[in-house]
Amino acid sequence: MGKPASDEEELGVDPAFVLPPEHRPNQLPPPNYNNTFNSLLSAAATQDIPVIDLSQNHTALQHHLLDQIRNACQDWGFFQIINHTLPLHLYDDVHVQAKKFFALPLQEKKKVQRTAACPLGFNDTELTKNVRDWKEVFEFVPRGSLELPLDLEGSGSKQVKVFENVWPHNFPEFRIACERWAAALRGLAFKLLELISQSLGLPATYFHDFFIKDTTFMKLNYYPRCPAPDLVLGVSRHKDSGGLSILMQDEVGGLEVKRNDGEWIRVVPRRDAFVVNIGCMIQVWTNDKYQSVEHRVVVNQHKERFSVPYFFNPGSDTDVEPVPDLVDIDHPPKYWSINWGKYLKQRKDGNFKNLGVENRQIYHYAREY
Ligand SMILES: O=C(O)CCC(=O)C(=O)O
Numbered sequence: 001m002g003k004p005a006s007d008e009e010e011l012g013v014d015p016a017f018v019l020p021p022e023h024r025p026n027q028l029p030p031p032n033y034n035n036t037f038n039s040l041l042s043a044a045a046t047q048d049i050p051v052i053d054l055s056q057n058h059t060a061l062q063h064h065l066l067d068q069i070r071n072a073c074q075d076w077g078f079f080q081i082i083n084h085t086l087p088l089h090l091y092d093d094v095h096v097q098a099k100k101f102f103a104l105p106l107q108e109k110k111k112v113q114r115t116a117a118c119p120l121g122f123n124d125t126e127l128t129k130n131v132r133d134w135k136e137v138f139e140f141v142p143r144g145s146l147e148l149p150l151d152l153e154g155s156g157s158k159q160v161k162v163f164e165n166v167w168p169h170n171f172p173e174f175r176i177a178c179e180r181w182a183a184a185l186r187g188l189a190f191k192l193l194e195l196i197s198q199s200l201g202l203p204a205t206y207f208h209d210f211f212i213k214d215t216t217f218m219k220l221n222y223y224p225r226c227p228a229p230d231l232v233l234g235v236s237r238h239k240d241s242g243g244l245s246i247l248m249q250d251e252v253g254g255l256e257v258k259r260n261d262g263e264w265i266r267v268v269p270r271r272d273a274f275v276v277n278i279g280c281m282i283q284v285w286t287n288d289k290y291q292s293v294e295h296r297v298v299v300n301q302h303k304e305r306f307s308v309p310y311f312f313n314p315g316s317d318t319d320v321e322p323v324p325d326l327v328d329i330d331h332p333p334k335y336w337s338i339n340w341g342k343y344l345k346q347r348k349d350g351n352f353k354n355l356g357v358e359n360r361q362i363y364h365y366a367r368e369y
């Protein structure tokens with residue numbers, strides 16, 4: 001990327017991936033891989049994000065569950081859920097098919113490549129904060145197509161552009177596995193949204209209508225082994241921008257969450273758990289009561305890694321602003337209204353090419369900004 005080849009030889013990787021020193025990962029001692037989830041528990045960081053048991057979701061224990069969710073959202077912005085009742089064999093199918101897809105020759109994957117014109121499909125040049133991520137991604141929308149506004153400047157035009165999923169040809173089992181898993185996740189996403197509403201003292205279905213025509217994205221993330229894991233990241237530090245993120249990861253580990261004291265904490269992979277985190281739109285709705293927390297992905301020299309996030313997002317035409325019930329004289333609204341469709345479009349454009357400026361963030365809509 002404009003640098004002499006010698007830089008690459010010296011660094012071990014293309015300089016486009018190399019982070020400024022202050023954003024490079026801290027190296028954990030090399031884990032003792034023998035391919036089981038348990039062996040990794042001992043090698044990972046000493047504190048884990050809260051693990052919440054969803055089987056408590058019945059009258060006798062619901063109070064307790066809501067307390068746990070409130071505490072996790074306030075203290076971490078992240079938690080893991082167990083006893084979620086989703087059939088894991090559907091995830092295993094996705095994992096198997098994802099492995100097959102990413103093992104295809106690059107020219108095959110590029111046939112379904114994401115372009116400047118369409119934010120769906122395969123991508124191996126994603127940027128986070130304008131540095132290349134050490135990963136390959138396949139992205140699709142569970143609804144089949146995505147409608148985004150054309151006008152970002154506020155001319156009042158309601159014109160939209162419709163993007164369709166792009167699936168690899170002659171690979172129907174890949175599409176079937178992805179669509180089945182996405183369909184199974186939608187119910188869980190609404191359930192989590194209800195619990196979050198209740199944990200805020202709002203009616204369970206308070207946010208439902210915003211998500212009826214959801215713009216949910218799913219990603220299959222593939223992080224290849226990396227010769228220089230101390231210089232690059234699979235995904236640089238970022239906050240998820242939408243509603244809720246619900247992620248399955250394999251046993252390798254690498255996801256790190258920024259604790260409120262600024263320390264990066266490794267999320268311990270659990271076969272039976274989803275990682276759930278609050279996105280920026282929930283931060284705006286809750287007027288900062290629940291915040292979207294920075295996280296990043298560390299890669300490693302020994303093992304490739306897969307993860308499958310489900311980004312549960314509101315409908316494109318949703319105007320997101322602090323919920324009136326969460327605002328009062330002591331807690332005045334911190335944000336102006338954000339049109340989710342326009343915000344999403346701007347962020348997608350920024351992830352695709354280096355626009356030379358910081359990507360759109362919610363603090364650009366903060367009232368005192
Ligand atoms: O791979 C992971 O564990 C997290 C990925 C992530 O943060 C993202 O895709 O936004």
Ligand SMILES: [Fe+2]
Nearest residue numbers: 238239240295
């Ligand atoms: Fe993320």
